[in-house]
Amino acid sequence: MEILSLWAQIGAVVVLLLISGFFSISETAMMALNRHRLKDLVIKGVIGAKTTQYLLAHTNQLLCVILIGNNLMNVIIPVLTTSIALRAFHNHSAVLSITTGIVAFLIIVFAEITPKIVGATYPEKIALPASLIIKPLITIARPLVWFINILVNSILFILHINMNRGRDLRMSNEEWRSVILESSNFIPSKHRSILLNLFNLESISVDDVMTPRQRIESLDLDVPFDQLVKQLETCYHNQLIVYQGDIDRVLGMLHVRKTLAALQNQKFGREKLRELLVEPYFVPSGTPVFQQLQYFQENQNRIALVVNEYGEVQGLVTLKDIIDELIGEFTITLPRMASGAVDGWNAQGECIVTGGISLRELNRRLSLRLPLDGPKTLNGLILELLETIPEADVSMVINGTRIQVMQIDNQAIRTVKLFRPTQLDTV
Structure with a gap:
């Protein structure tokens, strides 16, 4: 009977480790879940999507139940393990120390790190089924959750921490731009380019x-x-x-x-x-x-x-x-x-353009990096740099692009030759 009881306690430890791992994997999957993707799943009527959406809308209750369950399991596991060690090896300090180390290792690997990695890797596959289990647990533990939330809110109030302020944070244009740039695996390059240009419309006149x-x-x-x-x-x-x-x-x-x-x-x-x-x-x-x-x-x-x-x-x-x-x-x-458009680089890596052409058009059509924070045309950029009307055949390098003035017409530059930037020019 003692042997059966010993194996029952070992089995209980394994079950508790699995339950603790379930809470860890659920928490990570819920937090890593894409909210926009979740809305689409709700519209499609996928099982568990609406329940998951409800839980994420009540994050305080969700985290409260998950943390209570996870920490409760992590407290019970060492108690049971210590009991098993005492029953098998009696009161031996070395055995108890080794047992404590083993329990800590098992909790870290099987109840924390591994479940969290899996949850972050497959959030959708895990969060939706897990929500069907967690929601009834919230209902059962509602009195305890209510009491803990009251206690936590009181502490936050004393510390002058406003929870609503954190929820009102919005992404800036630069943050959205970073999201779009990092979404190359999901958004076609042409669509991504249009979205980035849309943000640029705010900064140009x-x-x-x-x-x-x-x-x-x-x-x-x-x-x-x-x-x-x-x-x-x-x-x-x-x-x-x-x-x-x-x-x-x-x-x-x-x-x-x-x-x-x-x-x-x-x-x-x-x-x-x-x-x-x-x-x-x-x-x-x-x-x-x-x-x-x-x-x-x-x-x-x-x-x-x-x-x-x-x-x-x-x-x-x-x-x-x-x-x-x-x-x-x-x-x-x-x-x-007639339009003064850019034909592109020729075989020698040269391009002849008019002086009045837009710098933005040159950068876009020839993949250059001419500055846009000053004059709007190539003629204006050259005149600003030289601070005088140049003679023909004057050459210069601007942001890695070699520029040669070919023709002067009265008080403006008429024709300019551009040379394709090379690694040597940009150094």
Whole structure:
């Protein structure tokens, strides 16, 4: 009978170790579970998902039951083990010391470390079934849980610890950006790029994506009428800015297709052209791109003129410019030479571009690292660096990119040659 009792106590120790391991593995799996994934499982009606969601919404009760159960098992196990040692080997100090070491080892390995590793590795597979067991335990132990929670809340109140403050923490844009960058195994690269660009919209303005004043295709109402007609018939855009004498004196926006259709009328003249003008839409320089996107949506506009504090036209921004910034260039409305677009590196690792090209476009199309916190164009960047209008054939290196000025036009740089950065250039 004593032998049977001894084996019964050993069996009880094993069972208690398993129960303690169950509480440890459940706690880790519950805390490691993806909340967004859990919501999807609840919608799909997966067994245990709704119960798990309920438990995570009452974390204080969940942790209270798990910790009570786990610590209770870890207290009983040494008591039983000591009893077994005393019964088998009598009161021997060396045996008791060895037994204590063995019990500590078993608890650490089988009731703590191993269950927690497994729980963190397979949170979904473990948390959902475990919730079906833990929830009834919470119901049974409700009076004890209530008493302990009252005691804990009282201690937190005395220590001036506000639990609600911790729950109100929100992730910053940089934290979200880190989450997206680390999700390469789950989000396709193109989707990840769009999400990152979406965060960038908060930090850039319309000045970064607009077509500069010098590159705006516009219509001067003071030129001879036959020249107006010729420009309308050969323009690349569906809408043109119409001004009188100076582009800062904007009269309105002209719909090219409607105007070409009206040209069939022999009585069509300047006054008729004026009647077809639509009131222009102006936005101040420095307007955030994301805010401008909302303005386009609210005003049902697709084109806006960017003006400075003096009312002078700085450039033109369109809905397409913002979308291109978000998802990359996807439509071609101009021949490449007319739009000043970048063709990419040639076989010699060189690329010839215009001085007025946007630095953001160069960085995006050629994978460069030209600074964006100053001038918006390549011409402006070179002039800022040299602090003078350079002569042709002047070369320089900016952030690892070698730049050679090829042509100067009046007071601006007309043509620039870029050289593909190499490891030697970036050192």
